Amino acid sequence: MKKLAVILGLCLVLVFTVTGCSSGTSDRTDLKIAVSALTGLADAHVTDYVELLQDLATKTEVQSADWPQMRDLLAKQTQTRIAASVYFIMPDGSGFIPAQEKAVSNLSDRDYFSKVMAGSTVVGTVVVGKVSSTNSYVVAVPIKRDGNVVGALGTTPYLENMSQALSQEIGIDSSRVFYALDSNGTVVLSSDTTQIMAQKPVLSRDVEWKTSSITGWRFALGSPVK
Numbered sequence: 001m002k003k004l005a006v007i008l009g010l011c012l013v014l015v016f017t018v019t020g021c022s023s024g025t026s027d028r029t030d031l032k033i034a035v036s037a038l039t040g041l042a043d044a045h046v047t048d049y050v051e052l053l054q055d056l057a058t059k060t061e062v063q064s065a066d067w068p069q070m071r072d073l074l075a076k077q078t079q080t081r082i083a084a085s086v087y088f089i090m091p092d093g094s095g096f097i098p099a100q101e102k103a104v105s106n107l108s109d110r111d112y113f114s115k116v117m118a119g120s121t122v123v124g125t126v127v128v129g130k131v132s133s134t135n136s137y138v139v140a141v142p143i144k145r146d147g148n149v150v151g152a153l154g155t156t157p158y159l160e161n162m163s164q165a166l167s168q169e170i171g172i173d174s175s176r177v178f179y180a181l182d183s184n185g186t187v188v189l190s191s192d193t194t195q196i197m198a199q200k201p202v203l204s205r206d207v208e209w210k211t212s213s214i215t216g217w218r219f220a221l222g223s224p225v226k
Helices: 002-018 027-056 067-080 111-117 159-170
Strands: 086-089 122-128 135-145 148-155 177-181 187-190 207-211 218-222
Touching: 027 067, 027 086, 027 122, 027 135, 027 148, 027 159, 027 177, 027 207, 027 218, 067 086, 111 122, 111 135, 111 148, 135 159, 159 177, 159 187
Parallel strands: none
Antiparallel strands: 086 148, 122 135, 135 148, 177 187, 177 218, 207 218
């Protein structure tokens, strides 16, 4: 409930600042407030996935590292709580998802694989899904039993869906644009979803910036390209 209140508060700030309804402050101050709130709202989406996977990783069924034991539990989360499948990764890279039993290909060649198997939580790595073939970002957490990593849980929410959700939540209109860039300068989120994964996009420079402490993405909010 506390998180819901925070998110609603961020939404209200965004509605008033992005649509120009605030008063008594400069346009640049409005944008700085708005891009901070936008970043916080995006972080809240990501954090929900992190917390869900971390909670699941404590369950007996998951810590068994036995796919048949955890299959129904993961399927339930996918069907009722989130917009992307939760999948199980074995130490050899084999991946299992509720809908298909086994991932199309081994995940050991993914950049995040060695990190999560070394015990680190991975957030914000951008990929083209091997199963979905869709532009996505990774949230992955290690599964530990008796102090040892016995596998990992992951999910890959779609970047286009997140962009559309943020556009709706902040009530963005034609007078404003937003986008987020990863550490390579690739567009990972945008109010113009055709720009997602663009390497050298034409972006507005009339924006204010804020870097997410969760994903490391740099968020921008401001006027469209003229």
